[in-house]
Amino acid sequence: MTQSRPETFDSLTGLRFLLSIWIAVFHLGDMYDHAGFGSWPIMKAGVARVDIFFVLSGFVLTHIYWARSKAKFHFPTFLRARIARLYPLHLLALAILFGLVLAAHLVGKGDEARNFTGLGLIANILLVQAWGVPGAGVWNFPGWTISAEFFGYLLFPAFLACASAFRSRPIMLLTLAVALVLLIDLGFRALLGRTMTQSTADLGILRGASVMFVGVAARVLYETWNLNARDAFRTVLLGALIAVASAFFALTTGLVALGGALLVLGLAARDVTKPESGVGTGLDAPLMVKLGGWSYAIFILHVPVFMAFQNLAGVLGMPIPINPVTILVMTGILMLVAACAHYLIEEPARLWIRGANRRAE
Template identity: 35%
Template sequence: MTPDLRAAVSAAPADTIRPLTSLRFFAAVWVILYSYWSALDGAVPIGLIEKGYLGVDLFFILSGFILSHVYMASLAEGRFRYDAFLVNRWARVYPLHLATLCFAILLWGAATLKGMTVDRNLVNWPSLPAHLFLVQAWGLAPEAAFNHPSWSISAEWFAYLLFPVFGAVAWSLRARPWVAVGLSVTFLISLYMIFETIMGFALTSATVFWGALRIVPTFMLGCALYLVWRADRLAPRLAVIGAAIFSLMVIVVASWGRIDALIVPLLGLMLLCVSRFANDGPLGNRVLVYLGEVSFAMYMVYVPWKWVYLNAMGMVLGTGDAPLPLLWWAIGLIAIVPIAMLAHHIIELPLRRVVRDLGDRLRYRLAYQLAR
């Protein structure tokens, strides 16, 4: 084994970077607040909340970083099993996606039977095959439909399929991690500028039709940031905390403008700083880590729950589609957490094990047949 490979193996411990798990919770809350803010009576524009859609890009950076943390060593050493990797990733995202997809269809059916007005994009049958195969963000779904946030899971699946490419490119720059980060940021900014010039809107606003492209620069940035983390070339802890606070302050200020190309790299810098926080520190406490673990369920259930809750409260309060008073709005928002906990423990975790077990059996059976 070469020195580089030994360094990669030793720099990728099996334990979780707990502060980054907690960071997932805050990313989910950011996205959810962005979506729910307009449903609050008397809500005023707040720059940071209006930029909540960038929470998805933070998830993408996290994904590139964490997958590199878990798999980069095996990829570099030649131990990476692409089939097992894809089974694990499919098991991670698909069961809850399928459950929320079915729930959206049931909602549409119930509302139609009751004669309620239904958003025409809640169900779009020509888009169903793309959603079933998790390719709706690849330009293969004619309309945004069903559980809309699932577009980002489709984009994640696109990145999973290409992870060996991302990993190989990142590994080639392992000796110059900050160069890798610089090149990633340059690529990100250039792609944002080119895309907006051609398409007339920001890539950070793309969902169904260009979501697979949106994840490419952020996932690549996450891989590059991991190289810096594994090289352990960051400043002392106090300086890291200061850099994280500074990044957050600049993000808050920049959120009042149209400069996503500045905010997204700063999110990456903040993530890198948080990754150096102690596992037993404030962001490593058990409550926040647990909330980070259920953040995927929070993200996947918040739109179906929003549709149910706002319609129900509109009928109970007699306000129709009008925004809700603060108390009822806050109750609906907070309720997402226990609903996500139920989805996490009743659907996500059990079905994840089922899918992994079926995938392993299929792989072993296929290997056995090929070996005969």
């Protein structure tokens, strides 16, 4: 019997929190203790986190706008909803960084901020910072991912058309989607001399959109692949192993995307089987779901918050070393800021832009 499909998957919301906090802690080490904490071997596996985000986005958006929706897909409405999702906190992050750059110039440290160019700022405002614009990647450098994801939004009608065309052949669609990522990765290596995982602000749009398409294909496969609780758990473990191992050993992004697809698909299936098995994933716990709601704020604000914190400490003559205690303290401050930003800015602005009091996707 076909399993009912929930409107949302709590485990995927909890996964968003884990990915966002992992990214924040990684960047904290990479920015301020590159030769120490930032160089730990386990950090090599961190490459997987961004690509799993892209897969997750493609999976969830396909669930909302293709599998669950009974209305005809309306691209302008879709795009407005996505802008409402990304833009308010993106502008807040840029405003914080602009304030830090301005302060640097006012106190005679303009040389330290010389890479923060006006062209780069404009590119970020227009969400084209992952299109290869010079200097764009300096401004809130993790923000290249939302530029790449926005490019995927522009292609989303084509993704949905593929989903409909391959509804009865989901494995073929997933195979083609992964093959597309592999092909683009080979192109990067042959033409640009770098792997896709090394592509962020410089043509990261191709990475983001193609990996998002893998998430779309995963949702099409999920439509007919009714896993029981045990098989779903095995799929989660297999997906996590493939994604993390591929990232750790610097294998192709295609394998990371495949692992992410299995991980996301398995977690979604576990949520469906929870009433039957009585066992959740842990990621579906109420606290994790709540923290997952803060995940975008954590992700987009972590660099500005960490920079502001460290710059303030420097002005006070109290540089902060990176160790387990300071990591916990700074991460806790980040989560407090993210919670405030989520409830006071992100949610109200999203509802205002969308023009309706609807629950955010």
